[in-house]
Amino acid sequence: MRRFAGDNTITEGNAGSEGPRSDERFRRFWDVLAPKLAGQVSSSPPALSSFPLEDLHMRELRIHGRGGQGSVIASKLLAVALFREGEWVQSFPAFGVERRGAPVTAFLRFDDDPIRLRFEITAPDDLIVLDPTLIEAIDVTSGLKSGGTILINTEKAPEEYPKLLDRFRVATIDASGIAIRHGLGSKSQPIVNTALVGAFAAEFGLIGLESVKAAIYDEVPAKQEANYAAAVEAFGAVRSAAPTEVSHV
């Protein structure tokens, strides 16, 4: 890849020649872009975040779910609750077109100071997974920092994820069961976001239930009481296990 096309001194380029013929250019175009258009490779540009961000106190969180589960609202609820606790916040969905049932990603940054970074999160500190089948379907831990926490919506105990526990802290909560008990969504597709927000509050210790309640009453359009009750139940039911290998911090 040429970093600065047009600047031949730092690229292999075509200095001193007339450049490739136009049919050759088209062939190169299709070689590079056709796999992207077909979705076979990531369309993200390379060399994303090698620039040092470590000196920031900022935490970066990625949320994985499926369209319809409430991943984007979850990121907003956490942002509102954390802001109420005095943090600066920034939350956003993966920019694109959302389909019901398809994998969806949302992001959250929070910090003591205003956040100035405006690009997708590729090396998160922690994860929330709204649908446990995603762990098999996609590489949810991509870029996740060693020692980070993965909060999963599942009936399983954290110890049932030994592979994840190699490098990460694992927390589990049966958010689907809780959501169904509180009448949120349908049995086949419960809306699990508020239960996971309650579990997050308990697991991370950064937001109190008062802030969770305020966020739900601000941002959730319907069944606020039931949503808050689900968050409270999840708050008391989350289980977690530390990574088996102590990470080299």
Added chain:
Amino acid sequence: MKKVMIGNHAVSWGVLRSRVEVISAYPITPQTQIVEALSDMVADGSLPARYIKVESEHSAMAACIGASIVGTRTFTATSSQGLALMHEMLHWAAGGRHPVVMANVNRAMAPGWNIWTDQNDSLSQRDTGWIQLYCETNQEVFDTTIQAFKLAEKVDLPVMLLLDAFFLSHTSEPVDVTEQEDVDRFLPRREAVYKMDTKDPHAFGALVRPDAYTEIRWQQQEAMHEARDVFRRVEDDWEAITGRRYGAVEAYRTEDADLLLVTSGTITSTARHVVDERRAGGDKVGLIKVKMFRPFPTDELRALLGGVDRVAVLDRNISPGHGGIFAEEIRSALYDVPPEDRPILFGYVLGLGGRDVTPTVIDDIIDNTRTKARPEREDLWVGVEL
């Protein structure tokens, strides 16, 4: 009142606080949430305005012009293809001196069909006679929306405020929503000097022959020039109430700098972080943020960039067959700087169609700008994979 909100809703709140009287719009991604929230506000009575539904963006702007002619405060929002469809009406709004305010969410033009951000949609409307203000944060979006009405109505020119698709439009962050009574002190009701009134008839949009057309354009140009000073005073008034101001151009850590980045929109935020990091390592790099693109802040840019060794302009746009559009305009502004003070200007084209601009990308640009004797050509494309 502080609220966590998306950039689109920061526009809606700004419109609510400005007591807009007529809204007409046609939905388009990623703008739709702006007018969705406004239609809710109109429906529940919190914004006592007339919401006119139309069948296209061309009609939306036509409706805004009509409403503006009778003296009301009017607003619309659009993006990309929608803005392009409005093109004819943009000339009518500006040439007719109607102070319509429009939010445009910067989205790339098709093809390739793309809903993500770049600035080619609004920069394609450069010569329609609209004031253009590019925003960096959701707070700035809220503030600029309210300021835009005051500016527009003082100089009788339409104002377009710009926010990056997704990086602002769909990103939630805290916004201090100024209280209504404070906004009312800043922005009184519109008092149109000339308006369509059956009791005092005037003609609008009549035939103008060669003996008067030039003078009409001249007056429009004078109003554009005046807008620079008026914007300064508008910001003075807003700062007195809220403590916040942005400037047509902002100089960030430019003291003793021998290399300056020039940015607009959300790339600015990430660039501030890179500048801070490199400053901490002793690198004398600074940043110029350009908020106002029309009228072009020529004098400020000459004063800030003249005498600096090197300038790197980051353009999230391209004028095919020429180069990045901010870079070309800045080159032109610097022509009148004495030759010994003229910086070597590197024009980078990047982030098109919403491609991420990360700290690493900006860091590479600074390195490249420092190490090359001169740029090999006017437009240096970042990260092209061909």
